[in-house]
Amino acid sequence: MSCGFDLGHYRELLQAATAGGYRWAFFDGEPRDGDLILRHDVDLSLDAALRMAELEAEEDAAATYFVMTESVFYNLGSSEGRAALERLRELGHRVGLHAVWPNARLDERFEPVVAWHNPDPEYMSAPVEGAVNVMQAQWFSPETYRSDSNQRWRHGCPHEQLAAGAFPWLQLLTHPEIWAYSGETMGETMHAMLDAERERRVEQLRADRIDL
DSSP, X not given: OOOOSSHHXXXXXXXXXXXXXXXXXXXXXXXXXXXXXXXXXXXXXXXXXXXHHHHHHHTTOOOEEEEOSSOSSOOTTSHHHHHHHHHHHHTTOXXXXXXXXXXXXXXXXXXXXXXXXXXXXXXXXXXXXXXXXXXXXXXXXXXXXXXXXXGOOTTOOOHHHHHTTXXXXXXXXXXXXHHHSOOSSHHHHXXXXXXXXXXXXXXHHHHTTOXX
């Protein structure tokens, strides 16, 4: 097992969790022993989120996808954005708000759950009125949290611990664009995403009847 940041190894992580006896859980109640809360912060790419969501559905896994209303990279109000939200729910996933402080404006598109984008310590775990903050003490502790931020596991890849059932419960944060595009480093992965984005934009220009 390579522990690379790619969709093949992400599938192995899900299979390890199944082998370890975990059940897929959401942020609608305090974690119980055996819960695995799959959390995805969609910072950059709806396409990457959908690719990950399809893979999870193949493994009978369910996750919460946190999407942004203030992103400069994608537009939830576009036909593409609306279709992405619909597809995520068709696949059995939930949608939360990936909010930019201090704007946590929830509407009918979102479950009442918020993950702050690039939070500062002073508000990272503060309660959010009318919603769950995923970093509140009930859902977060260093022992039961793992993140792939900037394409690095802080405590090593968790697949062996998942397979062994070593966590009482776990909130597992991943960023889909890290897994959907290839690269040995965060920089390489981001350039691969930009290359793919150029091809997608060219197709959008053609669809808009732009003479290329």
